[in-house]
Amino acid sequence: MDGKSLTPQELKLQQLKEILPEAFAEGKVDWEKLKATLGEDINFANERYVLNWAGKSEAFKVLQAPTTKTLVPDKKESVNFEETENIFIEGENLEVLKVLQKSYFGKVKMIYIDPPYNTGNDSFIYPDKFSETKAEYEKRVGDKDEEGYLTKDGLFRKNSKENGQYHSNWLNMMYPRLFLAKNLLKQDGVIFISIDDNEIHNLRMMMNEVFGEENVEQYVWDVREDGTMPKTAKNTVRKEHEYILAGFKNNEAMSLNKYSSFKYADKDDWGNPDNDPRGPWMSANMSRGSGKGSGGSKSFVITNPEGINYDRDWSITEEEYYDLLKDNRIYFANNGKGVPRRKIFQNEKVDSIQSSIFEQLKSSQFGRNEINDLIKNVDFSYPKPTHLIERIIQIGSNPNDIILDFFAGSGTTAHSVLLQNIASERKNKYICVQMSEECDENSKIFKAGYKTIADIAKERICRASENLQTEIKEKIKTKEIDIDLLKGQLDIDDKEEKINNLKTEIEKLKNQDLGLKILKLSDSNFKQWQQIKGNDAEALENQVKLFVDPVSENATTENMVYELLLKSGKDLNSKLEHKENYYCVNDNELIFMLEKATQEIVDAVIKEKPQKVVALDRLFKGNDQLKTNTSLQMKDVEIEFKTI
Numbered sequence: 001m002d003g004k005s006l007t008p009q010e011l012k013l014q015q016l017k018e019i020l021p022e023a024f025a026e027g028k029v030d031w032e033k034l035k036a037t038l039g040e041d042i043n044f045a046n047e048r049y050v051l052n053w054a055g056k057s058e059a060f061k062v063l064q065a066p067t068t069k070t071l072v073p074d075k076k077e078s079v080n081f082e083e084t085e086n087i088f089i090e091g092e093n094l095e096v097l098k099v100l101q102k103s104y105f106g107k108v109k110m111i112y113i114d115p116p117y118n119t120g121n122d123s124f125i126y127p128d129k130f131s132e133t134k135a136e137y138e139k140r141v142g143d144k145d146e147e148g149y150l151t152k153d154g155l156f157r158k159n160s161k162e163n164g165q166y167h168s169n170w171l172n173m174m175y176p177r178l179f180l181a182k183n184l185l186k187q188d189g190v191i192f193i194s195i196d197d198n199e200i201h202n203l204r205m206m207m208n209e210v211f212g213e214e215n216v217e218q219y220v221w222d223v224r225e226d227g228t229m230p231k232t233a234k235n236t237v238r239k240e241h242e243y244i245l246a247g248f249k250n251n252e253a254m255s256l257n258k259y260s261s262f263k264y265a266d267k268d269d270w271g272n273p274d275n276d277p278r279g280p281w282m283s284a285n286m287s288r289g290s291g292k293g294s295g296g297s298k299s300f301v302i303t304n305p306e307g308i309n310y311d312r313d314w315s316i317t318e319e320e321y322y323d324l325l326k327d328n329r330i331y332f333a334n335n336g337k338g339v340p341r342r343k344i345f346q347n348e349k350v351d352s353i354q355s356s357i358f359e360q361l362k363s364s365q366f367g368r369n370e371i372n373d374l375i376k377n378v379d380f381s382y383p384k385p386t387h388l389i390e391r392i393i394q395i396g397s398n399p400n401d402i403i404l405d406f407f408a409g410s411g412t413t414a415h416s417v418l419l420q421n422i423a424s425e426r427k428n429k430y431i432c433v434q435m436s437e438e439c440d441e442n443s444k445i446f447k448a449g450y451k452t453i454a455d456i457a458k459e460r461i462c463r464a465s466e467n468l469q470t471e472i473k474e475k476i477k478t479k480e481i482d483i484d485l486l487k488g489q490l491d492i493d494d495k496e497e498k499i500n501n502l503k504t505e506i507e508k509l510k511n512q513d514l515g516l517k518i519l520k521l522s523d524s525n526f527k528q529w530q531q532i533k534g535n536d537a538e539a540l541e542n543q544v545k546l547f548v549d550p551v552s553e554n555a556t557t558e559n560m561v562y563e564l565l566l567k568s569g570k571d572l573n574s575k576l577e578h579k580e581n582y583y584c585v586n587d588n589e590l591i592f593m594l595e596k597a598t599q600e601i602v603d604a605v606i607k608e609k610p611q612k613v614v615a616l617d618r619l620f621k622g623n624d625q626l627k628t629n630t631s632l633q634m635k636d637v638e639i640e641f642k643t644i
Contacts, residue, residue, distance in 0.1 A: 018250075021212030022179075033209075036060050051205040053168040056175070063176035067098040068528050070563040071519040071572070079462060084515025085429040085573045086414065088461065090454045091521020093406040093433045097180040099521070100431075102569045108184040108431075109401030111191040112392055112413055114384055118170040118198045170199055171206060177406065178210045178247075184404065185249040190396045194221070194384065196242045203245055211247040219244045221388065244392070270346050276328065283331045283341035288313040305336035316342075371410055371456075374463040377448045378456060380410045389416035390423075399426040408434035411457035415464045418514060422468060425508050429573070432457065458518065465514040472509045479506050519572065525555035525563050526644070549618050550644060557594050564592055564614055584608060593619060602630050610639060617643040 017024050023034040030050070036057070071089060075081045089096050181191055195203050200218075207216045221242045270280035293299030293312050300318040301311045314321065321340075324330050329343045367383035389412055397403055405413035417430040434454045439446040450456045479502045486492065486499050527550050551560070561583050565574060570585055577584040581601050583592040591610040593601070597619035605613060613634060620627035620643070627643070634641035 017212070021215065022210050024212065039064050051171075051202070051209060053171050054165055055168055055172045059172050059175040062094070062172075063179050067095050068524045069095045069099055069521055070524050070559070071096075071099055071566065072522045072559045073562055074518045074520055077458065078516055078518045079465065080515030081517050084513055084517050086417075086513060086515055087429070087431045087517045087519065087572055088408070088411075088414065088458060089431065089433045089519050089521065090436055090458075091433065092435050094177055094180070096433045096521055097177060097184070097406060099566060101180065101183055103566050103571045104184050104402070104431075105569075106184070106186055107402060107571070108404045109186050109189050109398065110393065110396035111181055111185065111189070111404045111406070112193075112389060112396075113181075113191070113405055113407045114194040114409060114412075115174060115407045116170070117196050118167070167199070167202060171202060174203070175206060175210075178206065181404075181406065182210055182247070182249065187250050189249045191247045192392050192396060193245045193247070194242060195245060197239065200243050200245075207245055207247045211249070215248040215251045217246045217248075219246065246396075274328075276343070276345075278345050280346045281343045282346075283333070284344045286315045286342045287339060288315055302340050304332045304338065304340060308337070310339055367412065370412075370415075371460060374460055374467070375448070375456065377444050378450070380445070380456065383410050384412050386412060386416040386419055389413055390420045393417065393420045393428065394424070397428060399424070399428065402429050402431060404431045404433075406433040408432035408457050409453065411460040411464075414457070414461045418461075418464060418468055418512075422472065422509070422512060425505075427513070429513070431572075432461075458516070461516055465516065468512075469514055472512060476506050476509050479509075517572070519562070522559070523552070523554075525552050525560045526550045527552055551616065551618065560594055561592055568612075568614070580604075584610070590614070595619075597623075597626065597630070599626065599629075602626070602633065606633060606637060606639065609637075612640040612642070614642050614644065 013029070016029070020034065020037055023030055023037050033050075037060075069091075071091070073081065074090075078084075178191075185191065193203065193207075204216065204218060221244050223240060223242055270282055272280045287310075288298070293301075296313065298315065298317055299311075299313045300321075301309050302314075302321065303309050316324070321330070324342065331341045331343050333339055333341055366387070367385035368380060370386060371378055371380050371383055393403060393416060403413065403417055408414070411432060411434075414430045414432045417428050420426055421428055434457050436452040436454045438452055439450060439456075445456060450459065483499055483502050486495055486502075489495070492498070561576065562572070565572070565576075565585065568585075568590055570590065575586050577587075581593070581596045582605055583594070585591065588608050588610045589612070591605050591608060591613045593605065593613065593615035597615060615630075617627075620630075631641055
């Protein structure tokens with residue numbers, strides 16, 4: 001702080017940076033990116049420090065193009081569809097992210113994704129509906145080889161390192177998805193992305209652009225199981241780690257909602273040698289090196305009780321140090337003769353992430369074994385172990401948050417959420433998205449009867465839920481036995497309290513959500529206006545005739561309910577009640593009239609006192625008087641009325 005107030009210009013720039021961090025580069029407004037973000041003059045010139053690649057302008061256009069798709073429920077494949085809040089969406093993830101924008105904007109606490117690593121053997125969709133002719137493509141990239149260029153929706157192509165757009169294809173795939181994912185995060189939300197050496201450099205720069213440099217952090221995942229060194233590493237150099245990048249929606253907002261003390265979850269050396277009333281604690285290092293202080297804001301001298309001075313850089317400011325010292329939160333090692341350390345209590349939260357939290361976790365081989373234990377003869381490539389995702393859930397979410405994974409793969413994130421909910425008595429909900437990517441016909445997966453990756457994920461989640469249900473029953477039985485034992489014993493302190501605590505734990509176990517709500521990406525239930533090229537009057541006339549009734553021929557009432565739910569900004573777990581001839585959403589928030597319209601039905605709807613009513617216009621066909629009266633009646637009682 002320099003003691004000066006912000007000028008009006010600085011204040012506006014600060015406000016703009018909070019709203020559009022992606023429009024800033026190296027602390028200054030990037031006017032081209034600002035115009036592109038606002039949908040104007042999308043054309044980049046690579047004459048300054050910026051991440052650029054072939055197709056970036058088109059990626060922005062893809063990002064900003066609206067979707068006409070919707071989600072339709074599949075109750076036959078689902079488990080406990082009406083009650084569960086766990087969601088699995090089968091469909092292409094870019095379109096799904098667009099569909100979710102209105103209903104889940106700013107509602108997701110944590111996202112974890114394990115996207116293609118771009119090793120040269122990955123197949124993925126790119127460049128996502130770019131409206132570019134072959135000639136334009138050849139001119140832009142200066143290469144007439146079209147290997148790796150997609151012109152047909154829903155097609156996977158191998159992104160070989162030999163093609164001329166190896167990195168660009170991957171960036172074009174990731175860029176719009178990250179933008180849309182960021183929109184879904186809460187102000188204190190975070191996205192974690194697994195990646196390896198192939199694209200870590202590009203992903204870091206891309207996340208700096210999307211989230212703002214100050215909101216991006218990078219961690220190492222030690223892939224060695226339990227930290228053991230493989231025998232083959234004796235005389236060779238091996239890569240024993242991958243990376244996890246974190247993008248925070250707002251690093252400052254995140255720090256206000258501190259994480260649980262995950263860093264020490266696996267430690268056994270909690271103690272309370274000074275009988276601190278706050279309970280067991282352990283000490284944490286707060287030195288940044290052992291050398292002389294650099295003279296910065298966190299460089300100062302600390303004197304221990306023995307009079308020894310430590311002049312070095314610390315992880316806290318001098319003011320923060322004295323606050324902690326006053327609060328008995330500073331511990332001097334070696335009985336007061338050593339360096340100062342910070343006391344961390346077992347039952348409190350911490351406000352930092354350390355790279356070491358991703359060490360000594362299970363490996364990808366363990367992740368593969370987890371799937372095979374559930375589904376025999378399924379050899380899934382490089383799945384993440386649930387131990388890793390559980391740790392990330394501990395770090396990045398609170399007990400009742402929504403967790404999203406839009407590269408769901410084999411369903412590890414969903415499985416991990418269920419495991420963590422039971423282990424920590426949480427009630428997190430997941431939304432997992434996986435495209436119906438076809439399995440190789442020669443693979444074990446295909447021969448085992450699973451045609452798509454989505455099929456494997458759904459099967460895994462269901463089987464994991466069944467196993468956990470069995471585990472829950474065993475835990476409940478054990479706790480019930482403990483209750484009976486307590487009841488039969490005399491002279492036990494806090495006997496009733498212990499019994500009540502066990503009963504509470506049993507109720508929490510009984511209320512664990514192990515269901516699965518499956519929805520699938522689909523075309524809209526309503527006809528879409530097609531742009532007529534030229535002056536074809538007959539084609540225009542035919543188009544207008546179609547919209548006398550906007551409902552598609554294949555539409556069903558239930559599917560329309562879910563589409564209107566999303567387009568009205570209501571989430572997929574909204575309470576739906578089908579009454580006679582209309583649907584109530586979240587009691588009286590919203591009502592859909594999709595089946596029939598009479599004065600009696602209108603009167604019944606008005607008695608519900610909803611905030612808004614949406615009705616199909618065709619219900620009033622041939623009865624303009626009823627439509628007019630309905631509109632006036634709704635207006636009189638301050639109900640918003642809309643027809644489609």
